[in-house]
Amino acid sequence: MKIVDLEHHFTTPFTLDVMSSRTDTPRFDPVKGLGYFEDTWLPISGIGFKDLLLDLGEGRIKLMDDCGIDFAQMSLTAPGADSFDAETSRAVAEDANNTIAAAMAKYPDRIGGFMTLAPKDAEWSLKEIDRCLEMGLWGWHTHSNYKDAYLDEKCFWPILERCEALGMPIYIHPTVPAAEELRAFGICLAAPSFGFTVDVLFCFMRMIHRGVFDEFPRLKLLLGHLGEGLPFFFDRVNAAYRQGFGKPDPAIGDYEHEPGYYIKHNVWTTSSGNFLPEALYCTRDVLGVNKITMATDYPYEIINLGVDMIVKDESLSGDEKKAYLCDNAKALGFAKGL
Numbered sequence: 001m002k003i004v005d006l007e008h009h010f011t012t013p014f015t016l017d018v019m020s021s022r023t024d025t026p027r028f029d030p031v032k033g034l035g036y037f038e039d040t041w042l043p044i045s046g047i048g049f050k051d052l053l054l055d056l057g058e059g060r061i062k063l064m065d066d067c068g069i070d071f072a073q074m075s076l077t078a079p080g081a082d083s084f085d086a087e088t089s090r091a092v093a094e095d096a097n098n099t100i101a102a103a104m105a106k107y108p109d110r111i112g113g114f115m116t117l118a119p120k121d122a123e124w125s126l127k128e129i130d131r132c133l134e135m136g137l138w139g140w141h142t143h144s145n146y147k148d149a150y151l152d153e154k155c156f157w158p159i160l161e162r163c164e165a166l167g168m169p170i171y172i173h174p175t176v177p178a179a180e181e182l183r184a185f186g187i188c189l190a191a192p193s194f195g196f197t198v199d200v201l202f203c204f205m206r207m208i209h210r211g212v213f214d215e216f217p218r219l220k221l222l223l224g225h226l227g228e229g230l231p232f233f234f235d236r237v238n239a240a241y242r243q244g245f246g247k248p249d250p251a252i253g254d255y256e257h258e259p260g261y262y263i264k265h266n267v268w269t270t271s272s273g274n275f276l277p278e279a280l281y282c283t284r285d286v287l288g289v290n291k292i293t294m295a296t297d298y299p300y301e302i303i304n305l306g307v308d309m310i311v312k313d314e315s316l317s318g319d320e321k322k323a324y325l326c327d328n329a330k331a332l333g334f335a336k337g338l
Helices: 013-020 049-054 058-067 086-106 122-135 154-166 195-209 224-228 236-242 259-266 277-287 303-311 318-331
Strands: 004-010 027-029 033-037 040-042 071-076 111-113 140-143 170-173 221-223 267-270
Touching: 004 049, 004 086, 004 170, 004 318, 013 027, 013 086, 058 303, 071 086, 086 111, 086 122, 122 154, 170 195, 195 221, 195 224, 195 259, 221 224, 224 267, 224 277, 236 259, 259 267, 259 277, 267 277, 277 303, 303 318
Parallel strands: 004 071, 071 111, 140 170, 170 221, 221 267
Antiparallel strands: 027 033, 033 040
16 A cells, blocks of 8 residues: 655755845744744754755655555655745745755656745746746645735735646645734743644635635635544634624625635545544545545654554555545645556
8 A cells, every 4th residue: 555645844055144134034043943923932943853964865764664564755845935035935946946856856756746836926937937947846735824915815816816727736834823812821832832833824814805715716725634624623613604794894805605615615635734533534534535635743743643644544445545645645746656
């Protein structure tokens, strides 16, 4: 049984150099780590993440072998290129795409790459999509906020339109929330345990209310952590709609269906960093077997946990495991060589 991992993160020396030279966030400090906002830092140096993120060679391949992972789809780690000014974003994105393309050329049967774009320059990003496709990259990996903007804003719609036309999934990965109230409690509340999920949910619900999915009904989103809680909230997000006051002011946006409709039609999930079997079952029961893919969130999570939660679950059938571990990812266009 082949195993595809849809969330393996990396960074590049150029990205770290760019972030190290900045006085504004996002930036990198060798002691503090990654600074998303001045009040929120992820200490990637002190806990060894930096070296793991930089390794796109034999160390990464050996780790995959040890855990039974046949193919890993790589993505530039948060904050990616999204939160910079357009000029810096273009430089970071181009370098990231070149770096992962080189790794793919070296390990064509083991490594794939998500595209990194510069969403604040939509025209450049459309050209970069074409270049990335020529290099074999697939999928756009972006983040839940761009520090001063969200993906629903119309300046980003040309990129969404192109992704829909290609049938290319967009992975909305969490980043530190823009809301100061969440960051006030530090990394524990602003990052994986709570704030990451809150920000992705806010991003996704904004897209519904702005009418993004009515404009682009075939748009495919990938959300990590088994849908960031959306399967559990599936009925709850419909409450305002069924009570008759769900639609916002038309000046803000509008949508044609109850929110659950878009969750069913436009969302696929990965299992990254959510290792609770009951969460997996809830996602399966609400969204269906074909909407779940395996991901480990390496190096931020213990990699074998992401594999074992599916492989070792005796309540799952062989066909179900095969769907989660490989078939659903391939149906989205990943790991075409397997």
